[in-house]
Each structure stands twice: as C-alpha cells, then as structure tokens.
Amino acid sequence: MTDLTRDVTPFTKTRSLRKKSKIRAGGAGKSRGVGRWTEVVRVFELLAEEDGFLEIENYEREVARVDHEGGYVITLRDTEYEREPADARAWREAFAKQGVEASLEVLAP
16 A cells, blocks of 8 residues: 655665765765665765765756765855755755755755
8 A cells, every 4th residue: 555645755866975984875986876865864964973975966867965064065056055954954855855946945045
C-alpha cells in the first residue's frame, strides 16, 4: 500500500568532503553520486561540526554548493549567500523539493 501522506523524498546527486574526518562521498572522481535524502540532511548537519563542502544537484539538474568554515555559505548560480543555520536548512529543503526558483526566494533578503 502507498502512503500518500508522507513527506516528499527528493531526487538528488551529491558530492561532499568533511574536512575534520577527511571523509569524501559522491561519485567517482569529481562526479556526483545519487544519494538518499536522509544522507544529504545528515552530511549538511555534520558540516557545522567538521567544516567542508556539500554539492547538491536537484531534479532540475541545477547544482548548488554549500561550504562551511565557521558558517554556511551557499553558492548558487555564481552568487554566494552567507546564511544562519536555520535559513540554510530552509534553503536546502526548498532547493531539493521545490526547485531553484523557490530556493532563491528563500535566499532573498
């Protein structure tokens, strides 16, 4: 039976590096691998502890990069946005589930 009330599980491809533990994840070389959404969320949260980066490719094939070295910096369409953790989380959800235009609205000042 299908549960139509569950939350959307977005399709994403990712590549990441956590500096403290030196853990790399993704596809071969510099390519992004298909990942579970729960893993994307977990790595995103771990960046606050370990610093590093996470590249996310959404269903529109748009790519964004999240860097963390003392704070979240989101790079999308060649523009950098520094954001507090709660705002970065809201952006992550919009980017993966609703698309790039919705995520840009979240980033707007």
